[in-house]
Amino acid sequence: MGKVAHFALHRTQICLASVTYRPIWSKRGSSSSILPCYIGAFLSSVDFFRALSTLTMLHIFPDASSIAAYVSRKLIDKIRRNREVVLGLATGGTMEPIYARFVEQARESKLDVSGLTSFNLDEYVGLSADHPKSYAAYMDEHLFRHLEFDRSRLHVPDGLATDLTEHCLAYSAKLEQCGGVELQLLGVGGNGHIGFNEPGTPFDSRCHVVQLSERTRIDNSRFFEGNAIVPEHAITMGLHEIMQAREIVLVATGETKAEILAQWYEREVTEDVPFTLLKRHPRAKILVDEAAAGLLPEHARRSAGALAVQVHGPADCASSLSI
Numbered sequence: 001m002g003k004v005a006h007f008a009l010h011r012t013q014i015c016l017a018s019v020t021y022r023p024i025w026s027k028r029g030s031s032s033s034i035l036p037c038y039i040g041a042f043l044s045s046v047d048f049f050r051a052l053s054t055l056t057m058l059h060i061f062p063d064a065s066s067i068a069a070y071v072s073r074k075l076i077d078k079i080r081r082n083r084e085v086v087l088g089l090a091t092g093g094t095m096e097p098i099y100a101r102f103v104e105q106a107r108e109s110k111l112d113v114s115g116l117t118s119f120n121l122d123e124y125v126g127l128s129a130d131h132p133k134s135y136a137a138y139m140d141e142h143l144f145r146h147l148e149f150d151r152s153r154l155h156v157p158d159g160l161a162t163d164l165t166e167h168c169l170a171y172s173a174k175l176e177q178c179g180g181v182e183l184q185l186l187g188v189g190g191n192g193h194i195g196f197n198e199p200g201t202p203f204d205s206r207c208h209v210v211q212l213s214e215r216t217r218i219d220n221s222r223f224f225e226g227n228a229i230v231p232e233h234a235i236t237m238g239l240h241e242i243m244q245a246r247e248i249v250l251v252a253t254g255e256t257k258a259e260i261l262a263q264w265y266e267r268e269v270t271e272d273v274p275f276t277l278l279k280r281h282p283r284a285k286i287l288v289d290e291a292a293a294g295l296l297p298e299h300a301r302r303s304a305g306a307l308a309v310q311v312h313g314p315a316d317c318a319s320s321l322s323i
């Protein structure tokens with residue numbers, strides 16, 4: 001068991017012991033003198049369960065392709081169970097191997113994707129769907145054009161909408177009308193953004209227009225070679241909508257994600273790091289490769305096995321998590 005869990009368990013035991021025994025050995029003890037013990041026990045168990053749930057949602061895989069195999073298998077399983085499933089989709093470098101693997105496996109298994117509905121997280125303001133750097137074009141290139149989807153069920157925010165506020169409201173309403181997202185895929189930005197919800201975004205935000213941070217624009221400039229400039233604004237699904245998904249799978253791969261993953265692990269839930277909000281989701285999984293896990297404290301890595309920080313080999317990754 002990791003140090004964090006040990007520590008929290010120890011504190012919980014001490015305080016629970018005080019709560020249990022104090023009334024017996026000190027009949028004269030007033031309820032006010034016992035109260036701090038109850039509060040201490042409560043807070044310690046909160047600590048304990050928080051530490052435990054942070055550890056249980058984290059899964060370390062050897063590399064990005066093992067994660068791709070796992071996530072692809074999970075998507076296929078969801079679609080097989082419900083051909084009209086609603087998926088929340090992300091873009092970015094992290095998702096590329098996942099979609100490539102999914103397309104390959106879906107073709108091999110002749111998966112019927114025609115009933116599937118999808119909602120993409122975000123889109124750059126000012127880019128048309130056929131602009132090569134738009135997220136609509138990304139989705140087409142990496143996923144949509146490879147399988148027999150019903151295009152009318154695939155939703156990506158419109159970066160050229162004339163009334164952006166109206167468009168955001170309509171996007172939220174459509175999502176709700178479709179019954180919300182069953183499985184939400186997420187990547188994470190180097191500054192902890194999810195979707196394009198930058199640090200400081202209120203937790204109750206819904207689909208909205210965001211001014212991208214300098215950090216995000218610099219990170220994403222790798223996709224805009226030449227003189228092309230990363231747009232300053234984007235439309236993004238809000239944190240409220242992301243947290244409404246019945247299940248969330250966030251993927252972080254490569255050493256550029258190591259720093260933000262360490263922050264996610266160490267910090268309380270805070271608007272400064274939107275990624276930390278996932279600690280409050282009852283069915284969120286954080287899937288990381290060895291490189292992204294590189295700055296996790298040793299005790300978290302050592303907890304692999306004893307707690308549910310699981311290290312998966314390529315062969316067992318499709319079967320070892322319940323999907």
Ligand code: F6R
Nearest residue numbers: 090091092093094187188189195
């Ligand atoms: C993209 C999205 C973003 C990315 C994040 C990581 O739809 O919502 O939150 O997931 O910026 O991007 P990559 O995977 O390129 O590092």
